[in-house]
Amino acid sequence: MKKNNRSGLILNVTNVASTYNAIIVGSIALVINLIVLVDYQKSPYSRFLLWDAANYWKWALEIAGGNWLGISIFHQAPLYPYLLAIFIFMFGENLLPIYLFQCAISVATSVAVYSICVKISRNKTAGLLAGLLYAFYGMQVFYTTKIFSECIAAFLLVLTVRLLLSGRFLNSTLLSGFFLGLFLLAKPHFLIAVPLVVIYYYIISRRNGMPFLLKRVCWFLIPLGLVISTATIRNFIVGREFVLICGNGGENFYIGNNDRANGTYVPIEGISSDIAYQDADVVAAARSAEGKRLTRSKVSRYWFRKGIAFITRSPSKYLALQWTKLNNFFSGAELTNMYIMEFERKYLTHAFSIPFINFYLILPLCCVGFFAAIRQWTGYYLIFAMPAVNMLSMMIFFYDTRFMIITMPFFILLSGNGLWNIIERFSKAGSIKKAVLQPPCIAFFFGIGLVAIIYARDRKFPDQDWRLWMSLGDIYFGIDNIDRSIEYYIQASELNKRNCMPAFRVSKALFKQGNRDVAVQLYTSTFKTVGSDDRKTILRDRDFDPLREYAREKSRNGMTGK
Numbered sequence: 001m002k003k004n005n006r007s008g009l010i011l012n013v014t015n016v017a018s019t020y021n022a023i024i025v026g027s028i029a030l031v032i033n034l035i036v037l038v039d040y041q042k043s044p045y046s047r048f049l050l051w052d053a054a055n056y057w058k059w060a061l062e063i064a065g066g067n068w069l070g071i072s073i074f075h076q077a078p079l080y081p082y083l084l085a086i087f088i089f090m091f092g093e094n095l096l097p098i099y100l101f102q103c104a105i106s107v108a109t110s111v112a113v114y115s116i117c118v119k120i121s122r123n124k125t126a127g128l129l130a131g132l133l134y135a136f137y138g139m140q141v142f143y144t145t146k147i148f149s150e151c152i153a154a155f156l157l158v159l160t161v162r163l164l165l166s167g168r169f170l171n172s173t174l175l176s177g178f179f180l181g182l183f184l185l186a187k188p189h190f191l192i193a194v195p196l197v198v199i200y201y202y203i204i205s206r207r208n209g210m211p212f213l214l215k216r217v218c219w220f221l222i223p224l225g226l227v228i229s230t231a232t233i234r235n236f237i238v239g240r241e242f243v244l245i246c247g248n249g250g251e252n253f254y255i256g257n258n259d260r261a262n263g264t265y266v267p268i269e270g271i272s273s274d275i276a277y278q279d280a281d282v283v284a285a286a287r288s289a290e291g292k293r294l295t296r297s298k299v300s301r302y303w304f305r306k307g308i309a310f311i312t313r314s315p316s317k318y319l320a321l322q323w324t325k326l327n328n329f330f331s332g333a334e335l336t337n338m339y340i341m342e343f344e345r346k347y348l349t350h351a352f353s354i355p356f357i358n359f360y361l362i363l364p365l366c367c368v369g370f371f372a373a374i375r376q377w378t379g380y381y382l383i384f385a386m387p388a389v390n391m392l393s394m395m396i397f398f399y400d401t402r403f404m405i406i407t408m409p410f411f412i413l414l415s416g417n418g419l420w421n422i423i424e425r426f427s428k429a430g431s432i433k434k435a436v437l438q439p440p441c442i443a444f445f446f447g448i449g450l451v452a453i454i455y456a457r458d459r460k461f462p463d464q465d466w467r468l469w470m471s472l473g474d475i476y477f478g479i480d481n482i483d484r485s486i487e488y489y490i491q492a493s494e495l496n497k498r499n500c501m502p503a504f505r506v507s508k509a510l511f512k513q514g515n516r517d518v519a520v521q522l523y524t525s526t527f528k529t530v531g532s533d534d535r536k537t538i539l540r541d542r543d544f545d546p547l548r549e550y551a552r553e554k555s556r557n558g559m560t561g562k
Helices: 002-040 051-064 079-091 096-121 124-135 138-144 150-165 170-186 188-208 210-239 249-256 275-290 296-313 315-329 341-347 359-376 381-396 401-406 408-429 432-436 439-458 465-478 482-495 501-513 516-527 532-540 542-560
Strands: none
Touching (some): 002 138, 051 275, 096 124, 096 150, 138 341, 150 188, 150 408, 170 188, 249 296, 275 296, 296 315, 315 381, 359 408, 359 439, 381 401, 381 408, 401 408, 408 439, 432 439, 465 501, 482 501, 501 516, 501 532, 501 542
16 A cells, blocks of 8 residues: 555656646747747838748638638648638737747647657656757747748647657547648648558557557548548539649659759749749649640649659759758758848847757757667657658758758757766766767767768858848838838849849839839849849739839830820
């Protein structure tokens, strides 16, 4: 009886300690996110959306306006725009509630990272370290301030893994299938994770026999299939063909695998880089090439075949491209064509100067955690599998820094365990000399060597500040601060003289300012020098319509002698 009482007391103390640690992690994560969010409200980026974020918002406005079903097959993953539409329906066109929600999601993910690390390492200190490392991981905090699906997707994937690890048969199996289904509606390229989860069930259920395994797999796949089928059925209703989630897989494959590809996003020739026009462009280009009307799935297959043709035609170039993508996966540089944290830290949101950790700090600790965990690989199977799926999907398609957000929790899980291993070995070794010869420290120094190599390579990537200055010019143009917009456009042009877009932006700003003849002259002279893709982009920009109309009117007056 006394033994049972003692066991119960130990269990209660353990539960209290776990709750206390989870509260510490959550509280610190909340404070960090709120500090950043308050400062971020001063940034023009917090109020004016650009690039894919603007497209998500426009789509969400259409949904909230009553167009819940839509009229065409999903071009992009649908979960996030529908989530935004719910916020618009509840709070109006106000971005702050969404930022606060994403802040809460970041906090929940930090706590979930703590919980998973405790579950697999059986060590609350390792879990506490992992949770705090995630809370201080700057890039995930950065993306909570963006209208992107990354932080939501990261939470859904981490929650799915936590449920898979819980060991409870019915509830956890059903819920893990449900949340993975939601995750796939945000990140369809992760479909290749589904068979890996089935393999996980085989690993943990093989001793219980095949009937138990089949039952568990079915309970997982049923809610998963039901959630995904909402998109499939909707696509069939509006498009009369079966498209599982969205129809952009083929063109994304070709974007990542063609003669101009460099491992990150590079626009396809003849296709707009603006996501608002991409769907129409890829459909039109495919139909023009095939000389007939194509369904959306056939358009996707057309681009997929073009990507395969590149691979078979240029295998050595393809292998070099894959090596580049692999290098990008292990990079601390911000390789993206959208928002850049370093730029915002320097010029806009100084709260990003909080001593955050980054990839260069995580990698050495992750090496320690990896080598410590490899001997218990079955327990860490899902922790290894999710980054591997992300790496594979980026090698199939292309790399972007924000795509790493969804699997960095798993790198950080290993890092927390690795940091605890180092601390534990130092405490037991008795001297620094003995400690540095221990396997965890050797793995740590190996990781530092890798970081030195990676950092030297990352420094060679070109600076993208010119593009961010141009985006600020667009924002100030939109709020009629023309002097400031011209200042930023000129700064962008000075930083990248080879790109014509800043000069076009200057021309429309000058026209709006009243310098019409100068604006027309700059627009006309620049338009003569650019290629067909840039011309198409400019002709689509409605901001230039008044300038073009003025130029035509002036030309007509000149021809009639008036």
